[in-house]
Amino acid sequence: MNHHPFSITAIAIYAGFNALLLLVTGLLLTFSRPMTGPSGWPIVCGLVFLTVGAFIGAAIYGLLSRREWGRKILCGGLLFCLPLNVIAIFPVLQNHRMTTGNTLLQTACMLASIAAIRYLTKKQIVRTPSEEPRSEHPTNFQNRPADEEERPFTFDRRGHSEE
DSSP, rough: OOOHHHHHHHHHHHHHOOOOOHHHHHHHHHHSSSSSSOOOOHHHHHHHHHHHHHHHHHHHHHTTTHHHHHHHHHHHHHHHHHHHHHHHHHSSTTTTTOOOHHHHHHHHHHHHHHHHHHHHHSSSOOOOGSSSSOOTTTTTTTTTTTTTOOOOOOTTTOOOBOO
């Protein structure tokens, strides 16, 4: 069983929420009726959000399996989310107004993204070869002592080995 540091688990959960929000927003923008005439920007933005959400979802798998590509993709995805948090503070849609709660939430999300990016760029999350799971398969010759001799394996009639 793989044990992950608490910080990696917390970053994965936070990134999962970001990915989920990007996927839902992307679906809404892509398949909803345009609000402001026949322009195609909502569909393009929706497709970009869907793509980035899928990349962040894949990066979470890479992060939890402690691969370098997962760390790099997740840093890029969280960097993509920073300007979106800034834009979300201000009322961009009609009949919306700026609220204290939304401003605090978006500020907290920006700080969490910055902290996660700093952690991922400063700490080594990649598994070292000594941490890799070992295979107990008999064809794995790396884990077997060099002086061990090959012996044929046979069963007697009762199903027990002859040793």
